[in-house]
Amino acid sequence: MWKHPWGYAEGLTICGGLLLTGIMLQFAVGKVELGRLSYPFGLIAGALFLILLIVLHVASRRAGLLRWLSGQVAAITAVSALLLLVIIMGLTRQLPAYEDVLSEASARHNLSMENPAGRMGFMQMTSAWPFALLFLYMLLILGLVTLRRLSRFRLKDLGFALNHLGLFTALFAAAFGSGDLRRLRMTAPLNSPEWRAVDERNEIVELPLAVELKSFGIDEYPPKLMLMDNSSGAILPPGRPAGVEVEASPAVLELAGWQVEVVKYFPAAAALINSDTTLFAEMEMEGSAAAVYARVRDANGAALREGWVSCGSFMFPPIPLPLSDKVSLIMPDREPRRFSSEVTVYTKGGDRRRALIEVNRPMAIDGWQIYQLSYDQARGRWSRYSVFELVRDPWLPIVYAGIGMMLAGAVFLFLSKPRKE
């Protein structure tokens, strides 16, 4: 071993050494505090890494051993070692990076303290020293490979350049930018500007912008009718629950062998509940619920039962329609198709913008992205607040540049011919 040229044994030994060093560091100083990499330290660390890369690249023209670092064997062994850690990560339950595994929080999870995986940092893999060292080693190799090929670039290397430079760019920005990533949660009440949010540890943060919720709404899918087993509460038929959507009245629907005639359908109705009867009147109001007056026959067509069935709301109870001792017709809660918040956002600079924020449609303002996250589940459509996630990631454009290169590189990979043997 250690005779030139180096092979897999040497490559794997280096990775093993880094792994051991990482584990010892983990025991000695605890996990990597990625939060410390926030501006300007992430930027400085990234710059130092790039300088190291260039120095090694220049030096490798002279020293053969350094040239090994930009070879296939180094690449294969480094990716394999990292793969081992990723597999371990996939097999162990991961705790959020901000939690302190070795202190009070560990009591809650009750497993991390004695657990060797927790000790070595494997339960918070992305902030564990072994992972960090092997990742940086792999990134260094990737950088050296890319530099070596780019320094004598020819057009036929374009695919190579897009794949390797793209991956390097994306990973570099993701890693050194991770300290600058801010993710906050804000609960915005109706009609009152909110400028405070909480971070992962539930500590309050004041923001340079304020969000005022103007209105909140949920678009729901049409209500469904289903059959429920009276004793177990399970939806029938067991295993593959059947349901029919109610979209209009009058209509005749077929549900698992029963014939359901929709006599009246009110998308929004209020219940008038007496001691022995329940009636519904069509009415759009806070807390109104969908209701159907149904006439249900069995397979033979004999008239069986008729009555109201409703999904209920925070105001009204759900109303089932019992068909027999065993079975009831029910209307489960309607599924949301879309939930959205109409907001006005004010910035410190005096800017003021209105926007509609939905799931999958965040709003971007002043370097922040505002996401629809949640609402008052109990009140549903009539929620009086909306929960937003606010994200700031100044390194994102660099990550996207890398992703763009990789997408183009994938097209080259698709079209390229493997080497002939």
Next chain:
Amino acid sequence: MQWTYFIYFAVAAAICWAAGALFAWREDGYRWAIAASCTGLLIFAAFIAGMWLSLERPPLRTMGETRLWYSFFLPAAGLVTYMRRRYKWILSFAVLLSLVFVCINLFKPEIHNKALMPALQSPWFAPHVIVYMIAYAVLGAATLAAVYLLARPAQGKQSQVMELCDSLVYVGLAFVTIGMLFGAIWAKAAWGHYWSWDPKETWAAATWMAYIIYIHFRLHHPSRHKAAMWLLVFGFLLLQICWFGVNYLPSAGNSVHVYG
């Protein structure tokens, strides 16, 4: 243009594509294969264009509409690959996959208005999933070839089959990469960050790395076939875990990828 006309266009295009795929298997069929495939593509494109005009928007909104594009792009991509690499099988493979989507549109169109939870209602949803499905099929084919060779080491043909595996893995890895990156872009729009090491993402990364190792290993040691074949089996195993195995792992805790 309306959906009711789809069956006529689909059948006509499918006949052309099938003819093209058959021609590709014949030594002298190159030109005919291209001509037939192009005719099929034109017919299908005419339907898409007609839908576009009559809807007054690009037909990209419902699942059925996005499936139209996949049914179109699969044979198109197959044709480009065939013209570049002259693989006899590629047209048949692409046409078969495309017909799956055509048939879903013909026989199961009710999926159009099925309830989708809000996070899934994204233009990235269909590409993300379908690109992964294609990768799955291609890498599965490579694994089958490797298992075949491992079970019956045919000395003469080994290099040829390994080359076939290589080209399948190049195509498969290209799709895995695209699927993963589409997923990242979508995650940014839906959940606020492009990569969260959710268990599904972790296993996707592991799968991706295994195939990266395979590619570089093959470039470096073209003659070490056996190790390469085991790498293929290993990579496919990771892909299985990523596909459905994660749901049974203790790490799956509260994955955002577990629906319903």
